[in-house]
Amino acid sequence: xxxxxxxxxxxxxxxxxxxxxxxxxxxxxxxxxxxxxxxxxxxxxxxxxxxxxxxxxxxxxxxxxxxxxxxxxxxxxxxxxxxxxxxxxxxxxxxxxxxxxxxxxxxxxxxxxx
Amino acid sequence: xxxxxxxxxxxxxxxxxxxxxxxxxxxxxxxxxxxxxxxxxxxxxxxxxxxxxxxxxxxxxxxxxxxxxxxxxxxxxxxxxxxxxxxxxxxxxxxxxxxxxxxxxxxxxxxxxxxxxxxxxxxxxxxxxxxxxxxxxxxxxxxxxxxxxxxxxxxxxxxxxxxxxxxxxxxxxxxxxxxxxxxxxxxxxxxxxxxxxxxxxxxxxxxxxxxxxxxxxxxxxxxxxxxxxxxxxxxxxxxxxxxxxxxxxxxxxxxxxxxxxxxxxxxxxxxxxxxxxxxxxxxxxxxxxxxxxxxxxxxxxxxxxxxxxxxxxxxxxxxxxxxxxxxxxxxxxxxxxxxxxxxxxxxxxxxxxxxxxxxxxxxxxxxxxxxxxxxxxxxxxxxxxxxxxxxxxxxxxxxxxxxxxxxxxxxxxxxxxxxxxxxxxxxxxxxxxxxxxxxxxxxxxxxxxxxxxxxxxxxxxxxxxxxxxxxxxxxxxxxxxxxxxxxxxxxxxxxxxxxxxxxxxxxxxxxxxxxxxxxxxxxxxxxxxxxxxxxx
Numbered sequence: 001x002x003x004x005x006x007x008x009x010x011x012x013x014x015x016x017x018x019x020x021x022x023x024x025x026x027x028x029x030x031x032x033x034x035x036x037x038x039x040x041x042x043x044x045x046x047x048x049x050x051x052x053x054x055x056x057x058x059x060x061x062x063x064x065x066x067x068x069x070x071x072x073x074x075x076x077x078x079x080x081x082x083x084x085x086x087x088x089x090x091x092x093x094x095x096x097x098x099x100x101x102x103x104x105x106x107x108x109x110x111x112x113x114x
Numbered sequence: 115x116x117x118x119x120x121x122x123x124x125x126x127x128x129x130x131x132x133x134x135x136x137x138x139x140x141x142x143x144x145x146x147x148x149x150x151x152x153x154x155x156x157x158x159x160x161x162x163x164x165x166x167x168x169x170x171x172x173x174x175x176x177x178x179x180x181x182x183x184x185x186x187x188x189x190x191x192x193x194x195x196x197x198x199x200x201x202x203x204x205x206x207x208x209x210x211x212x213x214x215x216x217x218x219x220x221x222x223x224x225x226x227x228x229x230x231x232x233x234x235x236x237x238x239x240x241x242x243x244x245x246x247x248x249x250x251x252x253x254x255x256x257x258x259x260x261x262x263x264x265x266x267x268x269x270x271x272x273x274x275x276x277x278x279x280x281x282x283x284x285x286x287x288x289x290x291x292x293x294x295x296x297x298x299x300x301x302x303x304x305x306x307x308x309x310x311x312x313x314x315x316x317x318x319x320x321x322x323x324x325x326x327x328x329x330x331x332x333x334x335x336x337x338x339x340x341x342x343x344x345x346x347x348x349x350x351x352x353x354x355x356x357x358x359x360x361x362x363x364x365x366x367x368x369x370x371x372x373x374x375x376x377x378x379x380x381x382x383x384x385x386x387x388x389x390x391x392x393x394x395x396x397x398x399x400x401x402x403x404x405x406x407x408x409x410x411x412x413x414x415x416x417x418x419x420x421x422x423x424x425x426x427x428x429x430x431x432x433x434x435x436x437x438x439x440x441x442x443x444x445x446x447x448x449x450x451x452x453x454x455x456x457x458x459x460x461x462x463x464x465x466x467x468x469x470x471x472x473x474x475x476x477x478x479x480x481x482x483x484x485x486x487x488x489x490x491x492x493x494x495x496x497x498x499x500x501x502x503x504x505x506x507x508x509x510x511x512x513x514x515x516x517x518x519x520x521x522x523x524x525x526x527x528x529x530x531x532x533x534x535x536x537x538x539x540x541x542x543x544x545x546x547x548x549x550x551x552x553x554x555x556x557x558x559x560x561x562x563x564x565x566x567x568x569x570x571x572x573x574x575x576x577x578x579x580x581x582x583x584x585x586x587x588x589x590x591x592x593x594x595x596x597x598x599x600x601x602x603x604x605x606x607x608x609x610x611x612x613x614x615x616x617x618x619x620x621x622x623x624x625x626x627x628x629x630x631x632x633x634x635x636x637x638x639x640x641x642x643x644x645x646x647x648x649x650x
Binding site: 044 | 325365395399636
């Protein structure tokens with residue numbers, strides 16, 4: 001069941017330095033990366049629409065730029081997913097665990113518990 | 115034995131197996147958390163497979179392979195949009211949603227808002243998106259059976275739709291999320307094994323020389339080198355600059371729609387923690403990515419081995435490209451028996467695929483009906499868990515029955531537009547509301563309601579006045595012409611409109627709840643107070 005916390009508990013945590021650090025680490029990684037992969041993807045879509053000769057240029061055998069570019073979108077997706085999971089495990093999870101642990105143990109001793 | 119008989123036998127085995135799982139799941143589905151979220155006890159890998167099973171629809175298996183086989187490279191554009199979209203889900207949505215929600219998309223949207231208007235809007239949007247998608251899948255199922263089992267009579271198609279609909283109702287009503295998830299896991303494994311097997315055989319035939327395969331595909335297509343680059347289907351030179359803008363619009367809806375699809379979002383609730391939600395999306399990305407690479411080989415392989423002409427003769431949308439390829443490769447390697455067996459396997463996999471996807475959609479819409487509209491809007495939060503689950507089961511039955519009826523009447527409808535509409539509505543209404551809820555402090559009730567309705571209405575209106583509905587030979591009403599916008603995909607306008615409506619609605623309303631924003635922010639990032647898994 002949901003544990004109902006006194007809202008002030010959340011505001012206190014939110015104002016704390018540790019949480020601000022967690023929020024900064026999450027946002028400063030996820031937001032620019034989102035902009036980057038969307039831009040990279042849109043570049044691919046726009047080139048597919050407007051630069052067909054470039055996309056059709058052959059690189060080796062019958063493999064052309066369009067195919068390599070498309071496969072690179074797969075590669076970048078796999079790499080970004082992997083990098084995010086590394087970042088989250090190393091930089092986010094420890095702080096999140098600590099904050100959660102502290103808040104939950106405070107609840108056990110009564111403060112903020114419903 | 116004919117391939118039809120063998121397909122039917124294989125399919126009956128699949129149905130028997132999944133029904134057994136469903137009845138097992140129904141014995142373990144007691145609480146609301148069991149029904150809506152499978153007790154939150156699936157592992158990251160299991161849910162990752164189910165994400166693949168939910169997402170890789172027959173449209174992406176048969177449809178994309180078909181587009182590649184007929185129009186070459188352009189089919190690949192779809193796969194890429196569908197895959198990259200998962201990064202939005204991974205980086206911005208999955209974990210935060212798992213931590214702050216309970217059963218439906220609306221749980222997150224209504225978290226710090228006035229619940230009734232927001233749940234109504236989110237419930238309407240969920241049901242609309244899921245039903246568009248559901249209809250597309252079910253009409254597709256009717257058409258497929260004709261092609262794969264040689265049933266060409268109208269009555270045969272109608273009976274197929276009814277059978278698919280009844281099975282989907284049974285899975286959802288009895289199995290809830292637990293049963294549905296297992297159906298999706300089984301289907302995902304079958305689909306991956308089937309697609310990988312055919313891909314290996316095709317590549318083997320070309321001595322694992324991809325360049326050779328592409329060369330043969332280009333020459334067998336009759337279109338030469340143009341077959342290997344973009345431009346034969348989307349944004350063709352004949353369509354001019356609007357065609358290219360339409361392509362970009364499609365690309366936007368694909369990449370931003372996934373993280374707003376309700377049946378995708380509820381998958382994040384089926385795991386114990388946000389960390390498992392992350393793992394499951396990682397698995398999902400791996401599985402879906404590999405699958406789309408396989409369809410690339412299947413599509414070009416079908417063009418090279420079967421030939422675009424034969425494929426177009428069997429079905430003008432190319433939906434039978436993958437099954438025909440399986441048959442041809444099997445015949446070439448193992449004689450007639452091999453062809454029969456492989457075709458039957460792929461046909462059975464295709465049906466399993468349809469069933470798993472429609473079950474997921476029915477579950478998403480009935481959950482939202484029971485949890486958002488019934489429990490929180492009609493009963494103002496006063497319904498018991500037991501009542502909610504009963505209503506969810508009744509809703510699954512009714513939604514399933516309505517979907518069967520609509521699909522029978524929608525037989526002749528061009529289904530592709532239903533899917534693109536579902537993605538456009540998800541990207542234009544749901545995604546802005548979700549992102550604002552999670553990240554924008556000032557966001558409020560008026561903002562959430564305007565984002566959802568603004569995105570929903572603008573996407574639907576733009577499609578009504580597009581060539582999809584009138585003014586072109588391929589329109590729903592080819593003889594009428596009231597189209598105003600030369601775009602088939604509304605995303606490029608409706609997505610910014612959705613974000614803008616959410617922004618304006620927010621700043622024009624004074625409502626602002628700092629403590630509740632603190633709560634959703636802390637909960638979403640730390641997992642404090644998140645719903646726990648139930649154990650049996």
